[in-house]
Amino acid sequence: MTPDTYGPLGAASKIASEVDSVYLFITGIALFFFIVTQGALIYFAFRYRRKKGAEDVETPYITSNSVLEGVWVAIPTILVMSIFIYGYIVWEDMRTPLPGAEEIHVTARQWLFKFTYPDGRETVNELRIPAGQAVKLTMTSEDVIHAFFVPELREKMDILPGRYTYLWLKPERIGTYTIYCTQYCGVGHSQMQATLYVMEPHEYQEWAAKQVEEAEKSMPLAQRGKNLVEQSGCLACHSTDGTIKVGPSFKDLFGSSVKLSDGSTVTADADYIRESILDPGAKIVSGFKNLMPTFKGILKDDDITAIIAYMQTLSARVGVPPAAATAAGPAGQPTIEKGKAVFEGKGCIGCHSTDGTIKVGPTFKGLYGSTVTLSDGKTVKADDAYINESILEPNEQVVKGYSPVMPSYKGTVNEEELQSVILYIKSLK
């Protein structure tokens, strides 16, 4: 994994260095023909140029030479076929993913790349791969044809709507590389770039863990609870559909009256469930055995809260809609975090930067409160009302120097998401 392992041309993987060998092979053959043909062309042009007064010099009558012509058909044929075969052999490797390659889904749209990892993590315009890990990218597009190109990996593939194409990579040189869209896709084409981070494996693990944590934070609580129930092994003994297994079913459990083995009855409220998870032997349900191990130290307080929220959704006794319980803020409350999620998820990021870079649309950095010059020469202050209108009716007031290409988001974002985005833009000073 030393930086120079893969040759002087900047290849960042073993396959890329094999491609470079094909380059050198073709270059050698091309140079041979270049020297022979250009050499003869220039040499003849000087050697046999007509001197003044030699207009009627006699020239030989040569019309063909079958030996020479045979040679210059045979040698090029052999050489170009060898180029074909060599290029084909290396290409076979490029198209055959290593077994066990981790599959990452790539969704392209005008003008961004979205990457979805096997554990559900999602990133926009940012692909991270631990060095030496083989990954297979399964790619599709939501609108027009795009492409995925990393020069240092010598890899490229078009991304089409309505079908999947794939590419596999095993980057080995740690570093930061640009991913370019190379299939012309409209006004934002040249700004449709993403970054590939090839990371030290342990750094990648840390990053992935942090991502998972953050993803969970922003996940609806009940959804997180469901994940925990699945991951912690609860389902081995408890069903969610009413089937009796080793332990009681979770279906309709929350809020019900539970008959215990000592004959008493309790209501399955939050405290009861909490106790059952942390100290399972304290209250045994009638007809079941005391088999369950404690989850004390395994599930944290907020995990238990999430599991309770999930159990609520399984119970007919409490009509708690699962989507209402979100961790990033009470339902209906716009927040900056939600705004950022909408910014990435709904594709704003494809055209608007947050760091001052000019892309297809104006940057969001420092936008709020600034004075904007419109295409008709008028100026307007970028306040809540202006941003609100720009999202719902983008072509009403187009900023000078930009094309009116933004679609209306009316009906695509709800009021909460809209206000969250405005909050997020406000935060980008």
Added chain:
Amino acid sequence: MSRQQPSIEKNYLNETHGFWSWAYTLDHKRIGVMYLLTILFFFLVGGVLGLLVRLELLEPTNWLVSNQTYNEMFTLHGVIMIFIFVIPVIPSALGNFVIPLLIGARDVAFPRLNIASYWIFVSGVIVLMVSMVHPIDTGWTFYTPYSAKTATSVTIVALGIFLVGMSSILTGLNFIVTIHKLRAPGMSWHRLPLFIWGIYATSIINVLATPVVGVTFLMLLSERLLGFGFFDPSKGGDPLLFQHFFWFYSHPVVYVMILPAMGIISEIIPVFTRKPIFGYKAIAYSSLAIAGAGFLVWGHHMFVAGMSSIATIIFSFLTFSVAIPTGVKVFNWIATMYRGSINLDSPMIYALTFIFLFIIGGLTGPFLGSLATDVHLHETYFLVAHFHYTIMGGTVMGLFAGLHYWFPKITGRMLDEKTAKRAWAFILVGFNVTFFNMFILGFRGMPRRYATYPEKFQSQHIISTVGSWILAAGILIMFYNFIRCIYKGEKAPANPWRGLTLEWTTPSPPPTENFKEIPVVTDWPYSYGKRKDADG
């Protein structure tokens, strides 16, 4: 080798006068001149667009124009250069003028069809210009689904190209019949000048391939106007289908561009070296081989498009097969120069420049034909460089060679040699500075069709832009020379280059009926040098 004096007063230029005598003319020479003027005008328009594209790329950010305007500029540069300039220029303009003269005929087989083709061409061009109201931004390749979705005037452009294509088909048909039926007595197929072989192969491609692109554009129109879903995956269509259709035409069309230019080179080299062309039959039949095999390699434009692996491998193999007949031609031209008496006047230096640049264009082809390396180079500046070396270094240099070679015949005046060589020096230097640089830029990963780009590429973009100015200066000097010499050039003799083809046996400029008497051909047209034995 007769040296006639330009004694005949009446010629095709002065026999009749006035706008209508040109607009309704049936004379292939006048039609050729009208094509030439129309097409060269659009060459300059396309050139200015190319210069603007290069100018914008001086800076990594939009310093001159917006993304949208940049996208429209490179699209129009491509559409104008390909459909209005490179495809028709040699066959329709020079071909129209010289084919009947070269084969010893009084005109083409269907003069009325010929003038109709010209006006269909002009109407197509006018339709294309109407689209400027809302210029298209699809690139000259019109890939769906983008071209089906964009709000720009794809519909109008598609109609314009449809008309221009129809003109190509009719002209191709006319030439095929002319070459079959109107050759002078004694001119057997193996006594046919090689330019005619090139035009013949080109015409076959035009007649067979152009209808396909016509149908493709009709399908695109029905998708845009009637909501059909040929190429729309959400309606069960396939965007790759469009690419297959498009390249089934547009790959053979690169041979439409290059074969006539190769024909010009094959005419000029023997005249200026005083040697018979080496390997006549190999050159003649390789034109037909290229025309045939050219229909089987369209898929090499789609190696990373999502085509099946088997198809990809077969297309790569066939692509390498096409390289052989092309290489053979280059070897033959160089071999013709061996032990010649080489006159380095302007037609010859442009012909040599063609060979020099075309070799570079040709030798960079295997990098794109080879699967492993194409994956990296596809859609980068390497492709842009390769294309310009073959088409501008090839076809356009061949055109310039032909223009310098036949200028005396067309206008009756000689060009100023000194100015011609000065222009050539600028063009050679400017071209290589602009485009050689792009091979390296492409290898480094610079994608094409980018209005903005990462800063690490800037120094090389500056080199290319400066090169484009040198190139433009050379072309301006060349046009200045053309215009000045129409009025002030020396009077041209019938045969200034001592050529043996039939156009040099008639005065410059030729009379309307071309020849006083139809010539009788007794030998092939490359009988230069001293024969050892009697048979030819």
